[in-house]
Amino acid sequence: MKSSRNASTIRDVARLAGVSVATISRYLNNSAPLSADTAERVQTAMTELDFTPHPAARSLASNKTYAIGLVLNDIGGEFYTPLLRGIESITSAEGYDLLIHSTRNNQPAKTALPKAIKRRPLSENNTDGLLIFINAVDEAELMRLKKINFPVVLIHQSSPKGLDIPMVTIENQSGGQQVVDHFIEEHSCKRIVFVQGPPDNEDSKAREKGYLLSLKNHGLPYDPELVIEGGFESAQAYEAVKGLIKRGLSFDAIFTGDDDNAIGVIQALNESGKRIPDDVAVAGFDDSLFARILTPPLTTVRAPNELVGAEATRQLVNLIRGENTPLRTVLPVEMIIRRSCGCKNPS
């Protein structure tokens, strides 16, 4: 049944050390100077009793939770694991607990409370700060959090206008631009297709902007017909490329919004008898695990996901401590040259 917690309390320690509970607390939190002698007696007593402060009591009294919350819309995707890893390493190193909640299941989210009591699973009630992943909470909630001045860092999502919430993302635009630059400068491509992600996806939009910029910089015309929708899903990208070919459009390169798209793109090209990279150069974005084992190995852009998680968490910890952080952090990406773009001797 209920594991009756009968661990020792701060009062036990105080008694054994022959001091008051306040002294113990001060020792725990370094909140006031203690004489060397007292400190030692306290430490001895704590070790003796194997004392661990009760988090709930600490939290109740100090109005801090020593926890950080991560909110995302869905747990899935390859970027997810390294991201979480980065987050966990910092929370853990900084002595915070990490709480995770997915907002995907719109299920009424039965709470521990029987009645219909509104309860936000992760909020100022049970965390000291929130990491919010793209599209995980709506703008109204962001406003509410901002209004009560609760520490929040957004990941891969810009702050809504006027809210000025710090955010961390990657160099999507520059990454996209590099890829297209490479197509044009190294492989003399002229008609380059861009495969978009989901319509509302900020990452995809920024990559597209890089695509457009590169075209412009090189004096190449922008043909809207060459921009198709892949939704970051291989099946959709497959269909989109098929359609492109059916409509008889000519092109000599495809920059897919992400690596998943690339799978569908490659399949569609293969089935249509187009050789990669000889007839069509291909490049993706993300450097997913499978990028190197595709045939041909995929040229792509590596996103530093673990770093994103770590950096966002670091910033959140700063906010919690009352320090300042930059409003916008954009982490660098790295282009990974393999064979799908036509390069001969990739590293």
Add this chain to the structure above:
Amino acid sequence: MKSSRNASTIRDVARLAGVSVATISRYLNNSAPLSADTAERVQTAMTELDFTPHPAARSLASNKTYAIGLVLNDIGGEFYTPLLRGIESITSAEGYDLLIHSTRNNQPAKTALPKAIKRRPLSENNTDGLLIFINAVDEAELMRLKKINFPVVLIHQSSPKGLDIPMVTIENQSGGQQVVDHFIEEHSCKRIVFVQGPPDNEDSKAREKGYLLSLKNHGLPYDPELVIEGGFESAQAYEAVKGLIKRGLSFDAIFTGDDDNAIGVIQALNESGKRIPDDVAVAGFDDSLFARILTPPLTTVRAPNELVGAEATRQLVNLIRGENTPLRTVLPVEMIIRRSCGCKNPS
């Protein structure tokens, strides 16, 4: 700075509803019958004040945390995302918070407490129960948890002798057996290689057992030279297969302990001029995301990772509620036939 929590408390609600705090608490927890009239006044007052019970206070008074902890040695691998997803969906549906901690970083794990106070990041102090992933905590800690009768469910790991801790895993042995059965019965293989995972990995051992069993059932001899070490890593598997070929051993099929191994295996075979599946049939285990895009597409065994997470969590919730659960749950796997085994028209 510190977001001063000035939300309303149970006493505010009591005052507004004209009842005592005990009544509010009873309403919250359904712990005693209330008159319809009172219940309504309480509900109205709570809505009016936008009342949310303070988790820490609740936790301190009731000696429950309403949180479940997940402990793993490292955050990584493909199985991880679906597993976590399964876990999160149940914790969330049951009204629990989900806490995550990785034991990888042996760093001294600086705590919120300045002094050297032993603090287990996830324990009976801040959770109501623990999900422990393979090799995440040592046996001593498991014993300690068992001794205080703390709810624990192990994932992909058997309970140490005598402790009788419930565990959830998948049909590794039967999965392995099915693969080898298939090699022998459908493709008339006679000399089948098994590529092991890490030496202490329980999953790998069970798969190997299935391999041995199938050989035996079909009257095929067991040749220890055909069992090599891949460590669940493609590079190591690559080397191991190379070594096999160099030593001049003959074989007509390879069952790789997992899909990662399969990548290295395929590469080694390709480089040695062996055709897949004509010269050597190949099959993996896991049905990783990339299995279908390997060349040829990989025959493998699908592990129901999300289900494992969900089922383990369900059992943990049962334990927390004081109910019983089976000591050993083994979830079924499904063999996925693709081309690498030699089948012509896989579904």
Add this chain to the structure above:
DNA sequence: CCGGTTACTGTAACCGGTTACATTAAGAGG
């Protein structure tokens, strides 16, 4: 009409920490 339930509600102690305030002792300055 009476003792015994049963339904409902209130009072106040308690969970285990933190911290404002008070107190004492020791050192500093004149």
Add this chain to the structure above:
DNA sequence: CCTCTTAATGTAACCGGTTACAGTAACCGG
């Protein structure tokens, strides 16, 4: 030697819930 700080520590209120215990009113069977 006296007053003023400063260091070190104790006392007790407080954080916001839960729940043991007690009390009241209505109900029930005989």
